[in-house]
Structure formats: structure tokens, C-alpha cells
Amino acid sequence: MIELSNVSKRFGEFQAVKEISLEVRAGEIFGCLGMNGAGKTTTIRMMTGIIHPNSGTIRICGFDTVSEPERAKAVCGYVPDRPYIYNKLTGREFLYFIAELYRMRSEEAEKQIDKLLEEYGLMDWQDELVESYSHGMKQRLTTCGALVHKPRVLILDEPMVGLDPHGSRLLKDSLRRYAAEGMCIFLSTHSLNVAEEIADRLAIIHKGQILTAGTLAQIRSNHGLSQNGLEEIFIELTATTGSFT
Amino acid sequence: MIPVLIKPRLLTVKNRLKGNYSLRTQFGRDIVIAIFSLGILWGIHRGTFEAVQVIKNNTHAAYLPPTIPLALLFLLLLVMLMLSNAVGVLAALYHGRDLDLLIASPISKLTLFAGKFTDVLFGSTWMAIVFAMPAIVAFGQSYDVGWTYYVLAIGTMLPYFVIPCALSVILITILCRFFPAHRTREMLLIMVLLLVMTAYMAFRAAQPDSSKLSDINELLRLINVLSIPQADWIPSFWLASVLGEHLDPSGRPAFLYLVLLYSTALGLTAVAFLTIRALHTEAYARSRDTRSTLRLQSKAAHRRFRALTPFLDSQYRALIGKELKNFSRDITQTIQLMLLLGLCMIYLYNFRLLHAVKDLPNTTKIYWQAFLVFTNVGMGAFVITAVSSRFVFPSISLEGQTFWLLQTSPVKIYDILRAKFWCWYVPVAGMSSIIFASGALAIDAPLKIVIVNAVASWVICYGIVGMAVGLGAVFSNFEWENASQLAASFGSLIFMVTSSIVICLSLIPVGILIFLRTIRNFGYTLSTSQWYISVTMAALLLVWLNHYAARWALRAGENALRQRMK
Numbered sequence: 001m002i003e004l005s006n007v008s009k010r011f012g013e014f015q016a017v018k019e020i021s022l023e024v025r026a027g028e029i030f031g032c033l034g035m036n037g038a039g040k041t042t043t044i045r046m047m048t049g050i051i052h053p054n055s056g057t058i059r060i061c062g063f064d065t066v067s068e069p070e071r072a073k074a075v076c077g078y079v080p081d082r083p084y085i086y087n088k089l090t091g092r093e094f095l096y097f098i099a100e101l102y103r104m105r106s107e108e109a110e111k112q113i114d115k116l117l118e119e120y121g122l123m124d125w126q127d128e129l130v131e132s133y134s135h136g137m138k139q140r141l142t143t144c145g146a147l148v149h150k151p152r153v154l155i156l157d158e159p160m161v162g163l164d165p166h167g168s169r170l171l172k173d174s175l176r177r178y179a180a181e182g183m184c185i186f187l188s189t190h191s192l193n194v195a196e197e198i199a200d201r202l203a204i205i206h207k208g209q210i211l212t213a214g215t216l217a218q219i220r221s222n223h224g225l226s227q228n229g230l231e232e233i234f235i236e237l238t239a240t241t242g243s244f245t
Numbered sequence: 246m247i248p249v250l251i252k253p254r255l256l257t258v259k260n261r262l263k264g265n266y267s268l269r270t271q272f273g274r275d276i277v278i279a280i281f282s283l284g285i286l287w288g289i290h291r292g293t294f295e296a297v298q299v300i301k302n303n304t305h306a307a308y309l310p311p312t313i314p315l316a317l318l319f320l321l322l323l324v325m326l327m328l329s330n331a332v333g334v335l336a337a338l339y340h341g342r343d344l345d346l347l348i349a350s351p352i353s354k355l356t357l358f359a360g361k362f363t364d365v366l367f368g369s370t371w372m373a374i375v376f377a378m379p380a381i382v383a384f385g386q387s388y389d390v391g392w393t394y395y396v397l398a399i400g401t402m403l404p405y406f407v408i409p410c411a412l413s414v415i416l417i418t419i420l421c422r423f424f425p426a427h428r429t430r431e432m433l434l435i436m437v438l439l440l441v442m443t444a445y446m447a448f449r450a451a452q453p454d455s456s457k458l459s460d461i462n463e464l465l466r467l468i469n470v471l472s473i474p475q476a477d478w479i480p481s482f483w484l485a486s487v488l489g490e491h492l493d494p495s496g497r498p499a500f501l502y503l504v505l506l507y508s509t510a511l512g513l514t515a516v517a518f519l520t521i522r523a524l525h526t527e528a529y530a531r532s533r534d535t536r537s538t539l540r541l542q543s544k545a546a547h548r549r550f551r552a553l554t555p556f557l558d559s560q561y562r563a564l565i566g567k568e569l570k571n572f573s574r575d576i577t578q579t580i581q582l583m584l585l586l587g588l589c590m591i592y593l594y595n596f597r598l599l600h601a602v603k604d605l606p607n608t609t610k611i612y613w614q615a616f617l618v619f620t621n622v623g624m625g626a627f628v629i630t631a632v633s634s635r636f637v638f639p640s641i642s643l644e645g646q647t648f649w650l651l652q653t654s655p656v657k658i659y660d661i662l663r664a665k666f667w668c669w670y671v672p673v674a675g676m677s678s679i680i681f682a683s684g685a686l687a688i689d690a691p692l693k694i695v696i697v698n699a700v701a702s703w704v705i706c707y708g709i710v711g712m713a714v715g716l717g718a719v720f721s722n723f724e725w726e727n728a729s730q731l732a733a734s735f736g737s738l739i740f741m742v743t744s745s746i747v748i749c750l751s752l753i754p755v756g757i758l759i760f761l762r763t764i765r766n767f768g769y770t771l772s773t774s775q776w777y778i779s780v781t782m783a784a785l786l787l788v789w790l791n792h793y794a795a796r797w798a799l800r801a802g803e804n805a806l807r808q809r810m811k
Contacts (some may be wrong), residue, residue: 012333048652048653050649050810051811078649085650088571091543093547104559129574143651
């Protein structure tokens with residue numbers, strides 16, 4: 001469902017992402033780990049069509065993000081790391097806006113919006129302007145926005161930031177359920193606990209390159225770190241290739 | 246501590262100049278801005294100089310001391326400064342992103358007040374200073390006075406600019422303290438409406454019957470008896486009196502007015518500080534109490550909007566609906582819209598005065614009316630450009646950090662621009678047809694001309710709004726600190742220059758139409774077919790020109806936004 005093939009991105013002299021290739025299948029949660037500035041957000045921004053790669057191809061459900069951007073975006077939902085949304089709309093208006101951008105039928109949109117507002121605990125706030133929402137509520141509303149058009153692929157950039165323990169638990173449970181229903185989920189995080197808890201497969205990205213990828217067991221065995229937890233593995237691998245960027 | 250509060254702004258400007266642009270690009274931009282600004286300043290200077298010469302040379306009609314035109318100029322400036330300072334104070338003291346950080350840090354109320362006051366004062370008045378200076382210099386040159394006049398001008402302008410800033414701090418703080426956050430907009434609207442109505446009624450009560458104006462001398466007499474600018478409780482009159490007395494002494498107590506200016510500025514600043522010290526904490530808390538703001542019946546409202554717009558494609562409906570809601574719920578936009586509507590009223594009022602020049606010989610009258618019709622189209626188009634540069638041009642940049650929502654949705658960039666275009670075209674065209682038609686009605690033009698004016702306005706608007714959206718995308722800046730800076734950017738300047746060129750070109754077919762109609766009054770009649778061919782050709786030229794300009798700009802905008810992805 002998500003295919004990255006030799007994807008590179010350069011900003012001037014700075015090589016943000018270098019020759020990344022990976023594949024995420026339907027029904028799978030793929031966790032992308034990395035330190036600040038490792039290239040996770042750049043990779044995600046390329047996957048969602050916000051920026052184009054300098055080389056390589058990205059396909060979402062078979063649609064190329066550069067040559068068929070509208071079709072690729074139509075099947076994809078995106079939750080950014082910071083929930084910048086329209087402050088002067090109410091929560092419900094924001095979801096209507098997204099539903100109409102994705103050309104949803106109005107009855108279907110109404111149903112889905114009601115369901116999501118209920119699920120994410122925003123029903124009481126649906127008629128309030130977004131500017132009055134807390135950070136966590138905005139994050140939850142952004143997640144609703146990414147899900148309102150029932151995407152086949154969901155991409156989340158640091159989705160747990162700003163969520164309280166309840167919100168965090170709710171999201172983790174929801175992600176597992178969506179994956180069980182066949183959704184393909186790609187999430188970036190620097191929270192190793194989250195990755196360890198919900199991701200089926202993982203990739204550790206560092207200085208724009210994938211250092212290792214696979215299930216936790218595969219990563220352990222590939223690097224001869226069978227007794228270690230994800231935190232030790234992460235520190236071990238990133239320490240050998242350099243410190244913070 | 247005060248410089249510390251201002252330092253982030255200065256460093257932002259410095260870093261932007263240093264980091265974002267290559268030296269060559271920045272240099273090129275600076276040159277363009279410098280040439281354009283100098284052109285405007287030169288225009289203001291020459292215009293004022295010539296006007297003062299007319300005043301000086303027509304003393305037989307009415308002796309007009311320099312204090313009176315200066316008082317008019319400063320009064321206009323004061324009204325504009327009040328509004329811009331009100332917006333600035335609201336942003337700096339109640340809606341600023343840095344306020345939580347500043348209030349949580351160990352700085353005194355005095356430091357906070359002084360830092361923010363300085364920030365608003367410079368931010369809201371620098372443009373007024375730059376554009377008032379050539380007029381003041383022109384007065385000095387006309388009356389051939391020495392350097393002391395210029396020193397005096399600088400010395401008196403400083404307290405004059407402090408007064409509206411301090412008044413705005415006091416009024417906005419009281420508003421925020423005593424009215425719920427969701428009522429602030431209504432309160433400000435009422436304030437602005439009252440201000441406009443009072444000014445209008447006072448102006449009407451103070452003037453003689455303008456329909457009796459027969460020539461320029463009558464116009465001078467009219468200005469001479471206007472009482473409002475000469476009311477001695479208005480600071481603009483104090484400033485005008487101080488400078489006017491230096492230009493042409495008449496025995497007014499200039500020193501008293503100078504003392505009044507400084508004492509009022511200092512007194513109001515002290516009151517503003519005391520207001521901040523007493524009320525800011527509570528007022529700030531109330532302004533942040535967004536829970537009690539607007540509560541809407543979103544579901545019912547959405548159904549109504551959908552029912553009202555069945556002809557709209559779903560994506561267009563989403564984009565247009567969002568744009569309208571964002572605009573109508575943004576208080577700073579509302580204030581500035583009121584300001585611009587006020588300017589439109591002033592334009593129409595002045596235009597009517599021009600027409601009031603009567604008793605001209607018959608031949609001259611025909612030319613005069615043709616000239617006024619032509620001028621109405623040209624001036625109206627420039628008013629629309631000013632409106633578009635404030636509201637339409639920044640519309641893409643105003644997406645700001647929420648632009649990712651559009652970038653990641655399955656909407657083509659061109660469709661985003663088209664939606665923005667239609668969203669703005671309809672209200673701006675509606676407004677412009679009112680301005681154009683009112684202008685034509687004000688000069689008693691025949692109904693046909695009124696209709697042609699209104700239709701021409703839709704066509705010209707098409708070009709102007711298209712260019713505003715397109716060039717707004719070309720020069721889009723999603724990292725703005727303050728939305729008002731978008732309308733005063735380099736891109737906005739380029740839009741105004743480009744728009745002016747297209748307006749001038751559009752005036753060619755409009756001029757042809759008016760010329761053909763005017764010469765009919767002198768017996769130069771065209772055959773029916775010649776007449777229709779000429780009219781059709783001129784109309785087609787007007788439509789093609791504006792359609793091409795809009796399309797070119799929208800395509801350029803689309804390409805620029807695509808380039809950002811690379």
C-alpha cells in the first residue's frame with residue numbers, strides 16, 4: 001500500500017533523506033523511529049505530497065505521489081506533528097470541510113463525523129470554535145479529520161505528542177483496530193514505548209538513511225542484540241553512526 | 246528591559262533579510278521598492294505643493310490660512326491612526342503569541358507596557374510619518390520658511406502620534422476588561438459606526454450647500470468654513486496651529502497648543518499605563534477565555550449553506566465556505582473592512598464635490614462630464630485595487646501554517662486558486678459596481694452610463710481580483726508574524742503596480758467608448774453599424790485584457806505554489 005523506492009530529498013546542501021526504500025502492507029502498523037532531525041518528517045511530507053522527492057518514487061495504493069497526486073491523496077489520511085487547523089471554524093465545521101474536500105456524500109459524511117466526534121470525545125465541543133480547544137483536543141480533532149473520509153492509508157507524524165494518557169490510550173487502541181480492519185498505518189515517533197507497543201514492523205532512521213528495518217525480533221537478531229529492549233537497540237545503533245544532528 | 250522586548254522583532258527582520266533571500270534578489274527588490282516609494286512621495290509632495298499654490302493665489306476668493314488645510318490633513322491622519330493603533334493594540338496586548346511567555350516571565354507591568362507601547366507606536370505610525378512628511382515639506386517650501394519649521398514639525402509630530410496610540414490602549418483595555426470576548430467585535434463595530442456617523446453628521450452640519458459651488462473659489466470658501474477640523478479640542482488642530490503659525494503667523498497662541506500636545510500625550514500615556522496596571526491581568530484573562538466565545542449550530546448551518554449553494558462543486562463549496570467563515574469571524578479583518586468602506590465613502594463624497602462645480606460653458610460642461618465619467622472608472626478601479634491588496638492578495642498567505650490541509654487533500658492547486666478567486670470576486674464585484682454606479686449617479690450621468698459603469702466594473706474587477714489571488718500565490722508567505730504585514734509586503738507592491746498597468750490599459754477601451762459618446766453631442770455621428778462595431782470592439786478588448794491578466798496571474802500563482810513542493 002505504501003511503497004518508497006530509492007527516495008532522496010535534498011534542501012540546498014543538506015541531504016535530508018538519502019535513498020530510502022520501504023514497503024508497508026495493508027493491515028500493518030509501521031513505526032519509523034529516529035532522533036530529532038533524522039529525516040522522519042521529511043519522509044512523511046514526501047509521502048503525503050506536501051513536497052516532492054528529488055529522486056525515487058513514492059506510491060500510495062499504487063498511485064504515484066508526483067504524477068497522480070490527487071488520486072494518491074484521496075486514499076490517504078494525514079496527522080501532522082503539530083495540529084495547525086482553522087481556529088475560526090468549529091470542530092464540526094472543520095470535519096465538514098475535510099469531508100467536502102474529499103467529495104464525500106453528505107449523508108455518509110454526517111454519519112462518519114458523528115461517529116468520530118463521539119469516539120474521540122469531542123461531541124460536547126463540536127459547536128465551539130477550534131481556537132478554544134486545548135492542544136490535545138486539537139490533536140484529536142486533526143486525527144478525526146484524517147479519518148473522516150475513511151482512508152485506506154493513514155500517516156501519523158508524532159501522533160502522541162500533546163495527548164493525555166486517556167487520549168494516548170484511545171489512539172493506540174483505535175490504530176490497532178483500524179489496522180485489524182485492513183488499514184495501512186505509518187507512524188513516526190521518537191517515543192520508543194509507543195513503537196514497541198503497537199508497531200508490527202519498525203525502521204530506525206538516522207541522518208536521512210534507514211539503519212535497520214523489520215520486526216523487533218528481526219532487528220534484534222540482525223544486530224546480535226537478542227537480550228536488549230528497543231531503547232538499548234536504538235541507542236546502540238544511532239550511537240555508532242553519530243550523535244544528535 | 247524594554248529593548249529586550251523589542252529585540253525579537255528587530256532580529257526577525259534582520260534574519261529574514263539575511264537568511265531567506267539571496268543578496269541579489271533582495272537588492273533587486275529594494276531597488277524596486279525604493280523607486281516606487283520615491284515616486285509616491287514625489288507625487289504627494291508635488292500634489293500638495295500645487296494645492297498650496299492654488300490656495301495662496303486665490304486669497305481674493307477666500308483667505309485660507311495654512312492651518313486649515315493642515316488641520317484637515319492631520320484630522321484624516323488621526324482617524325486612520327486611531328483605527329490602525331486599535332488593531333495593533335489588540336494584537337500586541339491581547340492576541341499576541343508571545344504574551345503567555347512574557348506574562349509568565351518576571352517583568353513588571355511597566356516594562357510590558359513600555360515594550361508593547363513602543364512596538365505598537367512604531368508599527369502603526371511609521372507609514373503615516375513617511376507619507377505625511379512630503380506634504381509637510383511641501384507646505385514649508387510653499388511658504389518659504391527656514392529649517393526651524395522642519396525641526397518644529399518633527400518635534401510636534403512625536404506627541405501627536407503618541408496620542409492615538411495611548412487612546413487605543415485605554416479604549417481596547419477597557420473593552421477587553423468589561424465586555425465578554427465574544428462581544429468585542431460588536432463593540433468595536435459599534436464604535437467605528439458611531440465614529441463614522443458622528444464625523445458625517447458633523448461634516449454635513451458644518452458645510453454650506455455644496456450644490457451651489459460654482460468654481461474652485463467656492464470650493465476654497467467651503468473648506469474655509471468647515472468647522473470640525475478647526476475645533477480647538479482636537480489634537481489635529483493643535484498640531485496644525487503650531488505649524489500653521491510658523492508658516493503664516495496670525496496671532497494664534499502656538500506655544501499653548503504645543504504645550505497642549507505634549508501634556509496631552511504625556512497625560513494619556515500615563516493614563517494608558519495606569520489602565521494597563523489596573524486592568525490588563527483581568528482583561529487578558531477574559532480575552533483568552535475562548536470557551537465562552539461563539540457557539541454555533543454547525544450542523545444546521547452547514548445544511549443551510551449546502552441548500553443555498555446546490556450549484557457549487559463540493560470542493561469549491563468547502564473552500565468558499567471556509568474562506569467566508571474565517572473572514573467574517575476575524576475581528577481585525579472586520580475593523581479594516583470598516584476603514585476601507587469609510588475611504589470609499591470619502592471617495593464618493595469628494596467625487597460629488599467635483600461635480601458640484603457648475604455654471605460652466607455648455608461645451609466645457611460636456612467635456613467635464615465625460616472627464617468625470619472617465620475619472621470615475623479609473624479612480625474606482627484604483628479603490629478596488631486598494632481593497633484587493635488588503636483582503637484578496639493576502640488570502641493565500643493567510644492559510645499560513647494550515648496550508649498543509651490543502652496540500653494533502655485531493656484538490657488541484659489551480660482549483661484552490663479558482664475557489665479563492667470566485668469567493669472574492671463576487672463580493673468585490675458587487676462592491677465595485679456600487680462604487681462605480683454611485684460615482685456615475687453622483688455626477689447625474691444618464692442611466693445608460695450608470696449601467697455601463699457597473700458592467701465595466703465587473704470586467705475590471707475580474708482582472709484585479711484574478712491578479713490579486715495569482716500574485717498573492719506567487720509572493721505567498723506562510724511564515725508571517727502579523728497578518729497586516731502581508732498587505733504591506735513587496736509582493737503587494739508588485740500587485741499594485743501590475744494592477745495599475747492593467748487598469749491604465751483598460752481605460753483605453755473605456756476612453757474610446759466615452760469619446761465616441763461625447764462626440765455625438767457635437768454632431769459627429771457614426772452610422773449604426775460603425776457604432777455597434779466600435780462599441781463591440783472596445784468591450785471585447787476590455788474583456789480580453791482583464792481575462793488574460795487574471796488567467797496569467799492565476800497560472801503564475803499555480804506554478805509558484807508547485808515550485809514550493811520541489
